[in-house]
Amino acid sequence: MRALTPIALLVCAWPLAAQAQSDEAPPVDEFEDAEVALGSPRPVDTWTLDDGVGADEVPWDTFDPSYDYFPRGPLQVGLEARISALPTTSLATSPRPQLELHGFLNFRYSARSPWQMRVGVAIAWEPHESTNLGGGTFVTTSALYVRLRVLPLSVDFGRNFGLRAGPDVGFQYAPSPGGGAILFAAGGTAQIVARTDDGRFEAGVHAGAQLTGIDRLERPNPYDYYDQAGGASFNVDPIVGATAGYLF
């Protein structure tokens, strides 16, 4: 019985309390006048402006970046073919063609930057020339070039044009009668290209220069293969031609 007393009191008192509460005047805000005078009403509840949908539901990376340079992504693998002419004449060389295949990596510094850099390996072939200068002296120009090509000046002009320029360095092979010679190779190249297929295909013209190796074989006695000497010299040959490439 003693235990039921508080419950009974609570049940009986509830309607009375509710009645009393409804009859109460709204609480007086003693600071209201001061706030109005200061022009600084109180803050209200937090305004939630979040639908709870985030990057998980709509991934950030799937959008169409209209202002990005193409091809998209920071790195592409590319392949380029060149057909060129070396138009000048020297004591050991004459005008000749050159074919080149260039595999490269294309690094773009940022999605919205026109600047990029290319690093690759270029393999070139040209018809070599062997010339008998008389007195048992043969000179042979290089036929094969393997060069590391770095194009740090590589920039797009809008979406459809690009300029690439830089040096290359490597080695070249001259198939001289003495068994051939591997020589140092160097050069420089610049190309202006038009780009299409979202920047993947590019074609244009290129110009530059290369050090053409000339292997010299001196064999005073044509019947004595062991009595021979040699050396190498280099000729600076300008190159002009056409180029076409594709970035994968």
Add this chain to the structure above:
Amino acid sequence: MQRRITVLAIALAALASGCASRRPIGHFGDGAFYHTRGHYRIRYGSAPTRLLPDGWRLTNYDHGDDGAPTAEHVDEVEIDASMLMGRGRAQGIRVPKIDLLYQQEDGDGEIWVRTMVLPAGWEQASAEQVLQTWASSVEQGHLTVDPLGRMPAGHATLTHWGSAVVDGEAAHWVELDVNRGGVDQRVTVVGVRPGHHHWRRGRRQRFPMLLMFGYVSSPDEHEAVRHDFEQLVRRVDIGR
């Protein structure tokens, strides 16, 4: 010789124009408007390619035949970076006055989105501190509530403010009643400080910033505009 110099000058000008292209504010891509600097995006609403329902017109963009926004009109303001940094030589940085500006077709309401670049010393300031300071400046007539500055600062009174949440980030909002030339307007602005984002200039300079979302209307229509405004800001994603 003169011809060579002319050709060289043309080539250099072409190079400069290609490299110095102005950075756009943002673009409308798949599913959202994306700010160019990656600070935020706003996902499209019920319509597949619209941020706001019919009745709102995006005024700082041209529109294609399908109504989709195309070319943008950028109105920039030049800020002295040395003033923002508190040191160094005077260097101007150009900041768009507004990212998005929508106007009501059958009313005087406006909804806008803005990125405000702040002085470097405000790095630790909260959205509340920044927005309250901004509102005080508006009240004192130093600033106008119109980001584009189309109308001079009028008599403004800060009437309400409070805390808010935008994409899970702590935010702040203020409401001001403005009288400009005898016309009463009510302005509500929500500000959020994505502390991990900065407005970068080059590699070395970076400034804190405040993302601002605002809507303006006559006091009578303010509650009606508020619904569309809320729906827009609720779809904001701040870059992580």
